[in-house]
Amino acid sequence: MTSRQERPTRLAFDVAAAEAHLARVDPLLARVIAERGPYAPSSVAAPDVFHSLMRAIVYQQLSGKAAGTIHARVLSVLGTTETPGPRAILATDPDTLRSAGLSANKQAGLRALATAAVAGELPDETRLADYSDDELIAAYSAIRGIGRWTVEMLLLFHLGRPDVMPIHDLGVRKGFAHVYGWDSLPKPKQLEAACEIWRPYRSVGSWFMWRALEAVEARPQPG
Known part of the structure; x- marks a missing residue:
């Protein structure tokens, strides 16, 4: 069998600086970062x-x-x-x-x-x-x-690139809808426009949308 061992992604940018920038420009994202950080992708x-x-x-x-x-x-x-x-x-x-x-x-x-x-x-x-x-x-x-x-x-x-924006990713769209209180999933172009303020660290913002969605899905369901 092949190994599925995860390894931390090598990043070509400063995580603390990226998170500080995102927290400054986006208060709602700042809350997610505080709860789910630090940014630590792996593959x-x-x-x-x-x-x-x-x-x-x-x-x-x-x-x-x-x-x-x-x-x-x-x-x-x-x-x-x-x-x-x-x-x-x-x-x-x-x-x-x-x-x-x-x-x-x-x-x-x-x-x-x-x-x-x-x-x-x-x-x-x-x-x-x-x-x-x-x-x-x-x-x-x-x-x-x-x-x-x-x-x-x-x-x-x-590759650990800092500014990737996967606007078609369902998990990112679901996480965004939850964090920002949208009643429906954002269309890809809507997501792209809304996340412009995350530049040049849209990879980090996207990753936190996945983490926000994970937190929601992990909650016990009522009933």
């Missing part, structure tokens, strides 16, 4: 972006337990329990991957990712700091099976 350990994206494709639209089982099976049929290279993916026939539980669409996504890696079409992982968030979103989301949300999660949790 399932992956050695590099390629393997983070590979895992993201396998996990799409599945519960964590089921996805973890399939991910372990995929690693097994690829002949490793750790980090298969892109050529191992390309050399494995579709029936073998199907036997591990991968749908045709997910196989196509993995092969597209592996093909791009072999062809040198992915951003240079030794120079990721030179790329803006938008450049990385454009580069990775051009690959079949990888959407904008997947890359945003990569930026926020794997």
Whole structure:
């Protein structure tokens, strides 16, 4: 089985400064930070972006337990329990991957990712700091099976970028509606506009929306 050990995200900014800025510009968010802080994102350990994206494709639209089982099976049929290279993916026939539980669409996504890696079409992982968030979103989301949300999660949790705003994330939208007293979920564009004041630390604000939602969902239900 593959390990799902969580590791703290390496951050390229000062957490205390980020939280102080957000508390200053947004009193309601300040309360959440005081109750649920400090900002401490973590991600399932992956050695590099390629393997983070590979895992993201396998996990799409599945519960964590089921996805973890399939991910372990995929690693097994690829002949490793750790980090298969892109050529191992390309050399494995579709029936073998199907036997591990991968749908045709997910196989196509993995092969597209592996093909791009072999062809040198992915951003240079030794120079990721030179790329803006938008450049990385454009580069990775051009690959079949990888959407904008997947890359945003990569930026926020794997690369520790400070100003990611996942406006389509249901958890962020639900947390925002609770914290700010909205009767309905904000539309993505409404969320984007409302959270402009969080710049340049929208990753931090978004993370606290998840934490606020967790607190609500953990409360005992009446009756």
